[in-house]
Amino acid sequence: MTVGTRRILVKEVTSLFELKxxxxxxxxxxxxxxxxxxxxxxxxxxxxxxxxxxxxxxxxPKEELNAPVGLVIHMLGLIVRYLGIKLPFLIFHKETRPYIRMIPPNTPQLWDNYNKMPLFLEEDDKNFKRFVIGMAMLNYNLAYLCYTQNVKIPLSQVANTLQSLMACCRAPNLGL
Known part of the structure; x- marks a missing residue:
């Protein structure tokens, strides 16, 4: 029954965002x-x-890129909550801007750099390199989500954010 409910919730999210x-x-x-x-x-x-x-x-215009990335982040957040998945990288908002960073391990001395990477591109492109790293981290989260739902994403296709998200939402074993 839980799996059926999870599938229904993910399909509702997919229909809300008109992912096709x-x-x-x-x-x-x-x-x-x-x-x-x-x-x-x-x-x-x-x-x-x-x-x-x-x-x-x-x-x-940067908003033509930032707005869809924001929608992907929102949709991903809903899906992982519905499926009960913990992603490798933490996505959070500071004021109105989305960021992504590594989740600190229990022993902080092993890793001392938890820099947040932006998931938005500034108007003057001064954060472009960090934005690219942030998008790579976001795509890794998506690839991990697909892995948990038994969806195989070829390495050459990992950067196709929306296709990965759509493949996960249409997984035959979604929610198991």
């Missing part, structure tokens, strides 16, 4: 008014020319 599979296709970009970068010719060694696609600059 999806890939932005080229046709979707055109329909939304966005265009793909134009191909440009660049000289390559020995006088040959090769077509390459120019990568768009990363100049998006």
């Amino acid at each position: 599979p999806g890939v932005i296709e080229e046709a979707d970009l055109v329909a939304s008014g966005m265009t793909l970068p134009q191909q440009q010719q660049h000289p390559v060694s020995k006088g040959t020319v090769e077509n390459e696609i120019e990568a768009p600059p990363f100049k998006y």
Whole structure:
């Protein structure tokens, strides 16, 4: 009965956040008014020319990244509470900002650095390196959650935060 209740609660959380599979296709970009970068010719060694696609600059408003990360954190928090899982890294809020850090062991002399890593990107990108470390820690938490639910996440896919979360929520043995 507990397992059934856990599954229902996780499915409710999934429906609240409208977590569903999806890939932005080229046709979707055109329909939304966005265009793909134009191909440009660049000289390559020995006088040959090769077509390459120019990568768009990363100049998006930071809230377009911070808001979804915040929703993932909130959803993850609900799911681990419902399933009764203790994650390897502690996620907490200081004022309105989310952070992640290692959970101190019982013997503090073994580890003296419990620095918190931000799970938000500041407007001037000055915390970018620490943000990347924080996201790696968050993805490790997700991989651990998937492991507890017997969902295999290949190492090459660990950085796919939403896919890992969705795979866990759809696990056949969810809540066991």
